[in-house]
Amino acid sequence: xxxxxxxxxxxxxxxxxxxxxxxxxxxxxxxxxxxxxxxxxxxxxxxxxxxxxxxxxxxxxxxxxxxxxxxxxxxxxxxxxxxxxxxxxxxxxxxxxxxxxxxxxxxxxxxxxxxxxxxxxxxxxxxxxxxxxxxxxxxxxxxxxxxxxxxxxxxxxxxxxxxxxxxxxxxxxxxxxxxxxxxxxxxxxxxxxxxxxxxxxxxxxxxxxxxxxxxxxxxxxxxxxxxxxxxxxxxxxxxxxxxxxxxxxxxxxxxxxxxxxxxxxxxxxxxxxxxxxxxxxxxxxxxxxxxxxxxxxxxxxxxxxxxxxxxxxxxxxxxxxxxxxxxxxxxxxxxxxxxxxxxxxxxxxxxxxxxxxxxxxxxxxxxxxx
Ligand SMILES: Cc1ncc(COP(=O)(O)O)c(C=O)c1O
Numbered sequence: 001x002x003x004x005x006x007x008x009x010x011x012x013x014x015x016x017x018x019x020x021x022x023x024x025x026x027x028x029x030x031x032x033x034x035x036x037x038x039x040x041x042x043x044x045x046x047x048x049x050x051x052x053x054x055x056x057x058x059x060x061x062x063x064x065x066x067x068x069x070x071x072x073x074x075x076x077x078x079x080x081x082x083x084x085x086x087x088x089x090x091x092x093x094x095x096x097x098x099x100x101x102x103x104x105x106x107x108x109x110x111x112x113x114x115x116x117x118x119x120x121x122x123x124x125x126x127x128x129x130x131x132x133x134x135x136x137x138x139x140x141x142x143x144x145x146x147x148x149x150x151x152x153x154x155x156x157x158x159x160x161x162x163x164x165x166x167x168x169x170x171x172x173x174x175x176x177x178x179x180x181x182x183x184x185x186x187x188x189x190x191x192x193x194x195x196x197x198x199x200x201x202x203x204x205x206x207x208x209x210x211x212x213x214x215x216x217x218x219x220x221x222x223x224x225x226x227x228x229x230x231x232x233x234x235x236x237x238x239x240x241x242x243x244x245x246x247x248x249x250x251x252x253x254x255x256x257x258x259x260x261x262x263x264x265x266x267x268x269x270x271x272x273x274x275x276x277x278x279x280x281x282x283x284x285x286x287x288x289x290x291x292x293x294x295x296x297x298x299x300x301x302x303x304x305x306x307x308x309x310x311x312x313x314x315x316x317x318x319x320x321x322x323x324x325x326x327x328x329x330x331x332x333x334x335x336x337x338x339x340x341x342x343x344x345x346x347x348x349x350x351x352x353x354x355x356x357x358x359x360x361x362x363x364x365x366x367x368x369x370x
Pocket of ligand 1: 034091092093094095118119164168196198199226228234238239
């Protein structure tokens, strides 16, 4: 592949020191935390090498390259025109959401979420806010927003909505009209929508950033993004957020100066390169992962005929309802997945499976299942 995309082989993977590879024993095939079993794009590695060689390892300060890189990516991929100066830098997406919640909400305040959803309940616990769950509607693994339930929550006084767009772990890229409806309702009830768009660059078809939905969305929305998921650089610690509402934007100036220095310089340079020079690598990675998403469907049909799974709208996390207890068979096979209950109540037969690996490793994982 001309982009420099490469699979890492098993010995290279086992030598990694990251969470995914340290969490289990060496014999385990981890299809768990959101890291890819691929090389990091050559341009990112070269940028980091050059920083190491020049001992450029100080605190992160102003980084206009990152602001313009994110704006460039948004323009090329989503036709979204951003004022670079409004792009704020944080050390990861969870931290960015926490910092914003400290400013725009009060301790103990309810925050709307849609289970099953990644991480959000933990982030809210960390800042002393309370999840107000309006679960997604599941029709045969096709998940959608419960617009009526969301309006009821706004009528009931909930004023902050933490939206996962696109939605993980269920793999849903919501239709534009549903997102538009959310923006209109938030505007009607005076709510603020925090849109976590970390998986946006990984959507196979057309992704809709919340702030591209028109005047209501621009008034109520704060968008969060990062290169960490799409370019496999989560350990480098960098995310961005922005709003086009000038009042909200000036409120965010209250985020303490100290929080702004917590992102890493390595993260900022890697993110700037990812969003500028790595479109081809991302396209190759997505095509491999999309093919794995279909391979997984075949493997599930062979080994778990009663499982329910829909190919996700974006790489690379599969949401599977095994419809029966699955854990013992995977444990016996020494293959690790993430268990459903971490994402919401009543999800004991569900699991999240990370298929950002090679087709060979994915097949090997299933060949071990008895
Ligand atoms: C939807 C979503 N948001 C945020 C994160 C975490 O991002 P970060 O490591 O930048 O906090 C994840 C990771 O699993 C995720 O799936």
